[in-house]
Amino acid sequence: MMTIGEAARASGVSAKMIRYYEETGLIPAAGRTGSGYRTYGPKEVQILRFVRRARDLGFPMEKVAELLALWRDRDRASADVRHLAEAQIAALDRRIREMQEMQATLSHLVRSCAGDDRPDCPILDDLGGHPGEPARPA
Amino acid sequence: MMTIGEAARASGVSAKMIRYYEETGLIPAAGRTGSGYRTYGPKEVQILRFVRRARDLGFPMEKVAELLALWRDRDRASADVRHLAEAQIAALDRRIREMQEMQATLSHLVRSCAGDDRPDCPILDDLGGHPGEPARPA
DNA sequence: GCTTGACCTTCCCATGATGGGAAGGCCCAT
DNA sequence: ATGGGCCTTCCCATCATGGGAAGGTCAAGC
Numbered sequence: 001m002m003t004i005g006e007a008a009r010a011s012g013v014s015a016k017m018i019r020y021y022e023e024t025g026l027i028p029a030a031g032r033t034g035s036g037y038r039t040y041g042p043k044e045v046q047i048l049r050f051v052r053r054a055r056d057l058g059f060p061m062e063k064v065a066e067l068l069a070l071w072r073d074r075d076r077a078s079a080d081v082r083h084l085a086e087a088q089i090a091a092l093d094r095r096i097r098e099m100q101e102m103q104a105t106l107s108h109l110v111r112s113c114a115g116d117d118r119p120d121c122p123i124l125d126d127l128g129g130h131p132g133e134p135a136r137p138a
Numbered sequence: 139m140m141t142i143g144e145a146a147r148a149s150g151v152s153a154k155m156i157r158y159y160e161e162t163g164l165i166p167a168a169g170r171t172g173s174g175y176r177t178y179g180p181k182e183v184q185i186l187r188f189v190r191r192a193r194d195l196g197f198p199m200e201k202v203a204e205l206l207a208l209w210r211d212r213d214r215a216s217a218d219v220r221h222l223a224e225a226q227i228a229a230l231d232r233r234i235r236e237m238q239e240m241q242a243t244l245s246h247l248v249r250s251c252a253g254d255d256r257p258d259c260p261i262l263d264d265l266g267g268h269p270g271e272p273a274r275p276a
Numbered sequence: 277g278c279t280t281g282a283c284c285t286t287c288c289c290a291t292g293a294t295g296g297g298a299a300g301g302c303c304c305a306t
Numbered sequence: 307a308t309g310g311g312c313c314t315t316c317c318c319a320t321c322a323t324g325g326g327a328a329g330g331t332c333a334a335g336c
Contacts, residue, residue: 078259
């Protein structure tokens with residue numbers, strides 16, 4: 001049995017976050033010693049590592065909770081897990097696309113900016129917005 | 139002169155956020171009517187639109203502040219603006235790459251999961267972490 | 277047995293950007 | 307003058323994370 005600090009080191013999840021996960025019900029409440037210290041065994045550490053890895057893969061907490069439920073109940077169809085993973089892939093895809101659009105716009109703007117010592121870079125004009133006349137701000 | 143609600147509609151920035159931007163110093167404090175209402179003119183609306191557009195392009199508030207400073211002082215070299223934009227492109231690149239790595243890992247896992255009615259999907263094993271034996275959690 | 281230092285506990289606060297909502301004041305049209 | 311819609315400030319919540327204070331505990335060294 002380990003203390004929360006040891007479990008943190010073994011799992012890569014900070015002690016702060018372990019307490020938070022417990023508080024929010026993501027993980028079950030840890031056992032306690034007579035004096036109130038939380039205790040963790042290998043199983044608990046593995047759960048924490050599971051959470052860590054899922055978070056690293058970009059799963060939001062809510063989805064991590066679903067994955068944990070599936071993990072706890074091994075009789076669930078693998079299709080459920082697969083669907084969660086596929087949904088996460090799709091979510092990442094959407095966010096990647098959004099950012100790529102931002103990038104494309106910025107690249108376009110950068111190409112139209114001399115980048116020399118002169119003032120007047122069209123990027124600022126674009127940001128100022130086309131709808132109005134390019135009045136200089138106060 | 140418009141009220142905050144009109145400025146919000148004209149700029150696409152919510153009234154809440156306009157007050158927040160003012161509070162945090164991103165934009166200068168608006169003028170006030172005798173009875174305390176904030177007033178906005180076309181220039182202020184343009185600034186708000188500037189902020190909105192920059193945020194849409196993924197610039198963090200801090201960078202938006204820098205861009206605004208550059209905008210306010212048109213004598214600054216266009217190189218400054220270009221560098222900010224390029225840095226933002228690079229930042230987006232890093233985040234995109236991170237997410238693509240997550241995607242790749244997930245795709246790999248999904249390919250190894252039958253996705254049928256049987257239990258036991260290797261995704262869960264991966265999440266559980268290789269370092270230990272695949273002990274089932276409590 | 278006592279001190280010391282490392283650890284644990286809970287509790288509160290902060291982040292960043294945004295929204296929700298309450299309580300109270302203002303403005304304009306009817 | 308009344309009502310509805312707008313404004314004001316202030317507080318609270320989000321999500322996941324960290325910082326830090328105040329106080330208890332444990333183990334090692336003397």
